[in-house]
Amino acid sequence: MKKTRFGIIGTGRISDWVLKGAVLEPRFEAAAVCSRSEESAAAFAAKHGIEKTFTDIDAMASDPSIDAIYIGTPNHTHHDIAIRCMNHGKHVLCEKPLASNAREVSEMIAAAKANGVILMEAMISTLSPNFRMVQERLKTMGKVRHYSGTFCQFSSKYDKLQRILNGEDSSPVPSSFNPDCSGGSLMDIGIYPIYPMVTLFGRPKSVKADITTCDVPTSRGMKPVDLQGCVVYEYDGMSAVTMYSKIADSRLRTEISCQEGILSLDQIHITRQVDFIPHGAPTSGRASGPSVQDITVPCDPDEYLCEFREFIDVLESGRQESGNNSLDNSLAVAEIMDEIRRQGGIIFPADLLF
Numbered sequence: 130m131k132k133t134r135f136g137i138i139g140t141g142r143i144s145d146w147v148l149k150g151a152v153l154e155p156r157f158e159a160a161a162v163c164s165r166s167e168e169s170a171a172a173f174a175a176k177h178g179i180e181k182t183f184t185d186i187d188a189m190a191s192d193p194s195i196d197a198i199y200i201g202t203p204n205h206t207h208h209d210i211a212i213r214c215m216n217h218g219k220h221v222l223c224e225k226p227l228a229s230n231a232r233e234v235s236e237m238i239a240a241a242k243a244n245g246v247i248l249m250e251a252m253i254s255t256l257s258p259n260f261r262m263v264q265e266r267l268k269t270m271g272k273v274r275h276y277s278g279t280f281c282q283f284s285s286k287y288d289k290l291q292r293i294l295n296g297e298d299s300s301p302v303p304s305s306f307n308p309d310c311s312g313g314s315l316m317d318i319g320i321y322p323i324y325p326m327v328t329l330f331g332r333p334k335s336v337k338a339d340i341t342t343c344d345v346p347t348s349r350g351m352k353p354v355d356l357q358g359c360v361v362y363e364y365d366g367m368s369a370v371t372m373y374s375k376i377a378d379s380r381l382r383t384e385i386s387c388q389e390g391i392l393s394l395d396q397i398h399i400t401r402q403v404d405f406i407p408h409g410a411p412t413s414g415r416a417s418g419p420s421v422q423d424i425t426v427p428c429d430p431d432e433y434l435c436e437f438r439e440f441i442d443v444l445e446s447g448r449q450e451s452g453n454n455s456l457d458n459s460l461a462v463a464e465i466m467d468e469i470r471r472q473g474g475i476i477f478p479a480d481l482l483f
């Protein structure tokens with residue numbers, strides 16, 4: 130069996146996590162790792178049984194024994210790293226969000242097309258078996274009336290941020306809360322309910338955002354970063370809402386309400402359980418009507434496996450891009466997030482470059 134030989138960029142927690150899923154794909158091979166430090170590269174390579182180490186991205190990307198690159202570095206670095214790798218003729222699987230803004234995403238798409246390589250956003254939500262089942266099931270559900278997607282998870286890095294803001298911790302603001310790194314709640318977790326909405330329903334006609342921010346130290350002085358948000362979207366004949374937070378938890382399920390009933394997903398970032406609640410299902414014990422059906426399909430043994438399976442499927446089939454994680458979906462999501470940030474007054478250094 131031919132294996133796709135990946136070079137991994139970044140030796141942080143996410144690269145570690147995704148590799149545990151990637152190695153379950155028999156066509157995957159971790160062939161090289163690139164870190165800013167030789168020690169981190171060597172430690173990561175030893176832990177994951179990787180043959181080659183690099184500290185120079187161009188050296189790894191120009192190595193002819195590497196087929197594809199996985200990018201697991203902070204958001205503000207994705208655009209530059211991905212374009213460099215694609216210009217060396219490598220296919221790229223890049224962590225979400227694909228880039229800082231829609232301008233950068235457009236430039237990455239242009240580089241993928243110019244070099245004839247695959248570029249895919251590593252968004253697991255739209256590739257999991259249960260999401261794909263929901264996508265199929267929707268075809269039998271009649272008109273969709275409402276989508277409500279939620280991902281709210283208190284971040285331990287928010288405690289750290291507060292210590293930094295109170296002067297009790299002198300370390301830099303974590304990248305997920307740092308506008309210099311194109312961070313913030315929207316980019317970190319708010320994207321999870323938005324990407325599936327776009328995959329299922331396309332671009333909305335309008336976007337109205339209500340977001341909570343706080344000022345954090347940046348290279349441009351104290352600047353706002355978003356902590357949580359609630360966004361309402363207008364579509365033809367349906368409405369949608371997404372909620373996200375890094376300062377509060379929520380167990381609200383994600384719902385797609387249709388003419389024939391409701392598809393209720395336990396969580397949207399990685400769906401593991403789905404109920405079908407038929408139209409007319411009773412809401413009290415005394416009423417009668419059709420009962421709720423658990424329509425869950427088996428999950429993958431690891432949640433990150435699906436993105437490597439999809440990427441290698443696309444590569445082996447000769448297609449130019451993924452269906453669910455298409456370039457146009459990634460661009461539409463970036464445009465929506467630009468608009469949410471515009472309404473909330475969140476600006477990244479990458480927005481100021483023209």
Ligand SMILES: NC(=O)c1ccc[n+]([C@@H]2O[C@H](COP(=O)([O-])OP(=O)(O)OC[C@H]3O[C@@H](n4cnc5c(N)ncnc54)[C@H](OP(=O)(O)O)[C@@H]3O)[C@@H](O)[C@H]2O)c1
Pocket residue numbers: 138139140141142143144163164165166169170201202203204206224225226251253304305316317
């Ligand atoms: N799919 C998911 O479930 C998931 C979960 C968490 C995060 N993410 C995404 O993964 C990405 C990384 O997030 P994270 O929180 O892991 O970030 P992070 O800890 O700040 O950085 C990850 C790694 O990137 C490298 N790095 C850091 N700063 C860099 C820079 N300025 N230039 C180049 N490389 C740099 C470092 O590796 P070296 O020291 O080896 O260079 C670092 O360990 C983000 O895009 C995030 O949205 C995805």
